[in-house]
Amino acid sequence: MGWLAWERFRCNIDCEADPQNCISEKLFFDMADRLAEDGWRELGYKYINIDDCWSAKQRDGAGQLVPDPKRFPRGIKALADYVHSRGLKLGIYGDLGTLTCGGYPGTTVDCVEQDAQTFAQWGVDMLKLDGCYSSEEEQAEGYPKMAKALNATGRPIVYSCSWPAYQGGLPPKVNYTLLAEICNLWRNYGDIEDSWDSVLSIVDWFSAHQDVLQPAAGPGHWNDPDMEKFHVEVFLRPLSQAASALIFFSRRTDMPFRYTTSLAKLNFPDNTVYEVQDVYSGKIISGLKTGDNFTVVINPSGVVMWYLYPMVQPWCLVRQQGPGGGVHPLIL
Incomplete structure (x- = not known):
């Protein structure tokens, strides 16, 4: 950044x-x-x-x-x-x-x-x-x-x-496989302006085309939505080691918004328990179950970002024969 x-x-x-x-x-x-x-x-x-x-x-x-x-x-x-x-x-x-x-x-x-x-x-x-x-x-x-x-x-x-931004930002004119090979990041859409209309137009475009854009991104090659101006929508990004990033984004500009939901409503796997960290505040929520309701408070034109990973469950452990005949647990 x-x-x-x-x-x-x-x-x-x-x-x-x-x-x-x-x-x-x-x-x-x-x-x-x-x-x-x-x-x-x-x-x-x-x-x-x-x-x-x-x-x-x-x-x-x-x-x-x-x-x-x-x-x-x-x-x-x-x-x-x-x-x-x-x-x-x-x-x-x-x-x-x-x-x-x-x-x-x-x-x-x-x-x-x-x-x-x-x-x-x-x-x-x-x-x-x-x-x-x-x-x-x-x-x-x-x-x-x-x-x-x-x-x-x-x-x-x-x-x-900036190549894809000049070709409409979408396949078939934009070859994201090639872009990922030659560019570290790319602009898909127009420049951000100093207004919420501009911010929302970029968010809406990326949201409407996320099925195309998300698979193109990965380590070393990223979509670039232009500069941040930190509005409620939820964005989910799967990470490595079964972890995830969640962003809660409020479009309100008048007052803080209390958003209540659960991980189940956000399509997380059933019967899973998560360790959660608020990326900005550092607050830890330990033992959040998929079905548990929770509330996040999002400031006007603000964002809440979570990093989540599943806590190890007993049934995720198996025993494996070691080289010397011993047995040690293996996490699947």
Whole structure:
């Protein structure tokens, strides 16, 4: 997880009139300090991500991307070094096209290898590759090509692809099997805006298409619903070792909502007992049976997240002959 500049700061490049809110090295140095000093890093927020409008309007004489010299006078490498010194990682934005969405130099297919090397030399840890000003054919060639180019640099760089968002987000135009092979995460839908209508439209889209989207995700390759703005709906995600993640999500904006249900109503297996941990509060609920009713209190525009795993039952143990003739229990 991390922090991304786009939703709040967009393409504000007027650093003379608005120095505290423009896209500049100062903004990212400051945000690195906030994540490191205000406790966000320890909660798992590790990435400081630059979005569009960071570069100069032209490539340099060698054809390389360069940051705007007035807004990033020390360069991206110095920024990356500072971010790393705070125990964080730096992400950057590119666009597979003639121009970025904001009108800055894009990464055409013939520049993919060069730009991948540039990002690696700067010490970048993540690349978000947008798709403005490119054709379907260029995207089909360029996104896999960038994956190979990033791997060829020898530097671990998380690769975020916007490719499916430009193809409607769904099969048959979107090949999620291929995406899982080349991308670490991908944008399926439009950008989030600063409104609940925008948040709900994204939630509704992912909910309507979860049967397609959920199987595509897994370790190392994830659906990306864009930035969080923590509204009641329940989302279930099976995890390894028979564990599960549950999210209770309230659409109300006026007052806390008390939601009562049971694991049985959420299609958990019958006659099972669970250990439950509230991910945010740390509260433990031990011995929750599938048929037991429980109540969660969800704040306006808030979320409650649970981590659950089945407690070992006596009938889950069998005895197995050991190498030396001894017998030891085996959990099935």
